[in-house]
Amino acid sequence: MSDARIDGRRWERTVLRTPWLTEHHDLGAVLAAALADVDTPGQEHRVLAVAEKAAIVTSGRTIPADRARWLARVLANAVRPVGDSEGLSVPAKMQYVLDETGYLRVLWAAAASALTRPLGVPGVFYRIAGTVARDLDGARGAYPETLLPPLSEGEAQLLAHHLAVRLGLPVAVVDVNDRGGSVRGRSPGCPPAATLLAVLADNPLGHRRQSTPAVLLRSPAHGAEQ
Incomplete structure (x- = not known):
């Protein structure tokens, strides 16, 4: 208490x-x-x-975290984890966001992030990619093989x-x-x-x-x- x-x-x-x-x-x-x-x-x-x-x-x-295509792996590799949170640096999570949010929107978010990151503007990818990208949980800690969609x-x-x-x-x-x-x-x-x-x-x-x-x-x- x-x-x-x-x-x-x-x-x-x-x-x-x-x-x-x-x-x-x-x-x-x-x-x-x-x-x-x-x-x-x-x-x-x-x-x-x-x-x-x-x-x-x-x-x-919950959804098994067991699938990631090549584009998801490439995009996940460019994500910088924050603290002890891996975020979308986990390829299976990036794949889920691609499937749910749409490839064009995620690619737009990635491009905008690549342009603004050198300027010190944080969080652009997640603002553009939307709620699923920001709030998707799992594939770590207590749920290493499971995704938890918001x-x-x-x-x-x-x-x-x-x-x-x-x-x-x-x-x-x-x-x-x-x-x-x-x-x-x-x-x-x-x-x-x-x-x-x-x-x-x-x-x-x-x-x-x-x-x-x-x-x-x-x-x-x-x-x-x-």
């Missing part, structure tokens, strides 16, 4: 531990069991932040609503790591996305083999957030 203070408001963060999740688990049931061990509903504002990765794995959306905005929003009804508290589906993140979907009652990202800025969920796919956020109920 740890605290974060955002705009003068204290948020208590309790990370939920679960079994190692697979496509055979019911995410809602696993989260309900984990909440039963730690949650004591009261007057505070309660929100459950759930890792997008857990939703992808339990919904059976949920669409509509899918994440629907999942957040479904889990909120099932668990009885607001739910946000998030994708956070040690370099930042995004809120993929929110049910009614959640704080604004900017507040959630600030509360989760130090990534209390972790992103390796911790089996901590969700974190319960609690704050004294003073003034509803819009």
